[in-house]
Amino acid sequence: AQSVTQPDIHITVSEGASLELRCNYSYGATPYLFWYVQSPGQGLQLLLKYFSGDTLVQGIKGFEAEFKRSQSSFNLRKPSVHWSDAAEYFCAVGAREYGNKLVFGAGTILRVKS
Amino acid sequence: GAVVSQHPSWVICKSGTSVKIECRSLDFQATTMFWYRQFPKQSLMLMATSNEGSKATYEQGVEKDKFLINHASLTLSTLTVTSAHPEDSSFYICSAKGNGELFFGEGSRLTVL
Numbered sequence: 001a002q003s004v005t006q007p008d009i010h011i012t013v014s015e016g017a018s019l020e021l022r023c024n025y026s027y028g029a030t031p032y033l034f035w036y037v038q039s040p041g042q043g044l045q046l047l048l049k050y051f052s053g054d055t056l057v058q059g060i061k062g063f064e065a066e067f068k069r070s071q072s073s074f075n076l077r078k079p080s081v082h083w084s085d086a087a088e089y090f091c092a093v094g095a096r097e098y099g100n101k102l103v104f105g106a107g108t109i110l111r112v113k114s
Numbered sequence: 115g116a117v118v119s120q121h122p123s124w125v126i127c128k129s130g131t132s133v134k135i136e137c138r139s140l141d142f143q144a145t146t147m148f149w150y151r152q153f154p155k156q157s158l159m160l161m162a163t164s165n166e167g168s169k170a171t172y173e174q175g176v177e178k179d180k181f182l183i184n185h186a187s188l189t190l191s192t193l194t195v196t197s198a199h200p201e202d203s204s205f206y207i208c209s210a211k212g213n214g215e216l217f218f219g220e221g222s223r224l225t226v227l
Contacts, residue, residue, distance in 0.1 A: 102209075104158045107157050
């Protein structure tokens with residue numbers, strides 16, 4: 001069965017500090033990998049995605065993620081966090097073989113200390 | 115970029131009534147749309163895949179008679195929660211596939227009293 005694990009429910013970092021949000025997946029097909037951000041009461045915004053090619057993916061707002069097939073991971077990173085980055089972050093996995101339906105992780109809530 | 119719009123953003127209804135939520139792709143045609151439900155402090159769970167001109171495909175455990183999905187045109191899918199009850203209160207989000215990408219709507223928060 002397909003599954004996505006985000007081990008950290010909450011993470012608190014100081015403004016200006018670096019950030020890494022973890023994501024591990026279990027998938028029977030070649031995965032497409034996504035990171036989304038959700039502000040309270042709002043929909044989802046795509047930060048970045050990986051389909052193939054370079055395993056280090058650059059996204060919007062200064063975020064990047066690295067696909068590591070050997071570890072089944074797709075961790076999200078940002079070198080310097082801003083207060084406006086406080087939100088909930090979802091990792092998601094999809095595949096053409098499964099009709100492009102996405103399976104989401106449980107989410108990680110990011111709090112930023114000033 | 116492509117935009118997906120949902121309406122209404124917020125809806126409060128009495129128990130036993132039906133509520134319709136619309137999902138529109140504003141600048142592209144979407145043969146496939148997806149409906150997700152998100153309970154408070156939880157992740158998104160796929161409810162169904164909406165296919166233009168054909169029946170929706172529901173995920174296991176989702177009642178098709180309770181959550182009616184209609185995808186009558188290439189830019190509009192509707193989700194109707196029939197005979198809503200308080201346990202149906204949730205945040206409903208749609209997504210549409212366009213230009214090879216998935217775009218999400220802003221979500222619709224349903225509160226059933």
